[in-house]
Amino acid sequence: MFTTEANYKESFAKAVAHLSTQDMPVQWRIKAVDDLIEVYVRQVGEVPDGDQLERLTNYILRDSKNQPDKVSNTEYPVFSEWQQKHRSRREVPLEYVGGLPVEAKRVGIRLKHRHKQKRIA
Structure with a gap:
């Protein structure tokens, strides 16, 4: 999937874009992002680009941004x-x-x- 001979950064960016379109519960998103990063690090041997990590983080936190009153609705708000x-x-x-x-x-x-x-x- 991500090999150093091919353009692995571009293929990872495409994988991030594809994953970001998926609609799933937060726990599944965390697992999917974690698995994607682990596969990348195992195959390439380096940490993904910071921009792609930020996109993945935003994907995980997508629902939490739309809570106008997160302090009273959440036990431990971020x-x-x-x-x-x-x-x-x-x-x-x-x-x-x-x-x-x-x-x-x-x-x-x-x-x-x-x-x-x-x-x-």
């Missing part, structure tokens, strides 16, 4: 790096929430700035 940073900026420890005035809770004044003001004053 956040992107941007989502994790954004969430950590918005979260406030419960011990600090009781001391904030009602206006700060409504408007969303950042707690970090309140602490700086308290230290300066």
Whole structure:
């Protein structure tokens, strides 16, 4: 299937494109992608191209991108790096929430700035 004499990268790209068109449950997708990569590494002796690995990853995660409320619908949601940073900026420890005035809770004044003001004053 993937031999070093032939254009193995192009044939792997075609195999990835064909696999990406298949509609199957997530567990089967993971197994199919894993098997395809194992066959490639066994026959060629190197890891597939990063672009093809990204296409395979997107194929596995295809359904998870269309969940607008994945945090409340999933037990362990997967956040992107941007989502994790954004969430950590918005979260406030419960011990600090009781001391904030009602206006700060409504408007969303950042707690970090309140602490700086308290230290300066």
